Amino acid sequence: MREWDAYDRKLLALLQEDALATAEDLARDVALSPSAIARRIRRMREDGTIVADRAVVSERIGPFLSAMVDIQLDRHALAPVGQLLSRLEARPEVQVVLEVAGPFDLLLLVVVPDMDAFNAFADSALADDPAVRRYETRFVKKRRKFTTAWPLDLAK
C-alpha cells in the first residue's frame, strides 16, 4: 500500500471528527480542489485506510450499564484462549477487547441494559470458560470520553 502524505493525514484527521464532511467543506482546511479531495477519500475507503464510518449514538438511547472486566487466563491451553477471544469479539455487548501486559491478560468493556444482564453475560461468557482462570469487574460510573480517533497530529 502506498504511503500517506500530509494531505491524506489531514483529511483523515478531519474525517475522524466528521465522516459526513463534504469535499467542499474539507477544501477549506486542505489546500486541494474538491475533486482531488473526493478522489483521495474514495481511495482510502477502498484500500482499507478508512476501515469504517460509524454513527455515534447518544448514551440516551440506553439506559446502559458499563463494566470493565479484567481477565486472567489459563495460559496452558492455546486453543481455548482463541475460542474465548472469538466468542467475546462476536458479542455485541462487548465494545472493547484488549490484550494487555501485567497480571491480567485481557481487558473488556462490556455494556448491558442492567445488572441482571451483566450477571447473565458473566455467567454465559466467562464463568465456565476453560480459558478463564479468574476475572474482576469494575463498574463504570461515568463515561467522560470515548472516541476511536487516533491522534494523527502526533503520529510518526
Add this chain to the structure above:
Amino acid sequence: MREWDAYDRKLLALLQEDALATAEDLARDVALSPSAIARRIRRMREDGTIVADRAVVSERIGPFLSAMVDIQLDRHALAPVGQLLSRLEARPEVQVVLEVAGPFDLLLLVVVPDMDAFNAFADSALADDPAVRRYETRFVKKRRKFTTAWPLDLAK
C-alpha cells in the same frame, strides 16, 4: 425529546455499522420508504440522537503505543479533579476516560507514537497533578475489538 420506535432503533443499529449507507440501502432492512428513512435520520442527527459520524482509521496509520492507565485520585479537593478531567479530555492522545468504582477512580486509554511520547505524556499530564495520588500503567499488546456501537438489540 420524542421516544424512539422500532424503526429508529433499527436505523441506528444499521448506521452504527455504516454511517454512509444510503436511504435506499437501508430500505432493504427497514420497512419504510427511502424518504421516510432519510427524514428520520436527518431528525436524529439534528436532535442529538446521533452525536457524530466518524471515520474509523486503520491502525496501520500508526505505529502507535496504547496504554491503560489506572488513576487513584486525591479526593480531598474537588476543583483540581475537575481541572484534571478537563485537561485529560482535551488531549487528543486520550481516547477513553472512564470514572470507575473500586480502588482506582479513573481509567484512561492513552495512545501515543512511542514509549518516549508516553513518558512525556505521563510527566506532563499526570506526574505533578495535585489531583493524582498515584497511577498504574498497563501497556496494550493487541487491540482485538474497539467499537463505539451500543448493543441496541439488547437495550431496554
Add this chain to the structure above:
DNA sequence: GTTGAAACTTAGTTTCC
C-alpha cells in the same frame, strides 16, 4: 403528525486536459 412519490438541489463520480 407521518408517510410516500415527485420535483428539486446538492454532493460524489467520471472524463478530459
Add this chain to the structure above:
DNA sequence: GGAAACTAAGTTTCAAC
C-alpha cells in the same frame, strides 16, 4: 491535480392517510 459534465443521493413539497 483541477474543471466540467454526469450521476446519484439527500431535501423539499405536497397529497393522502
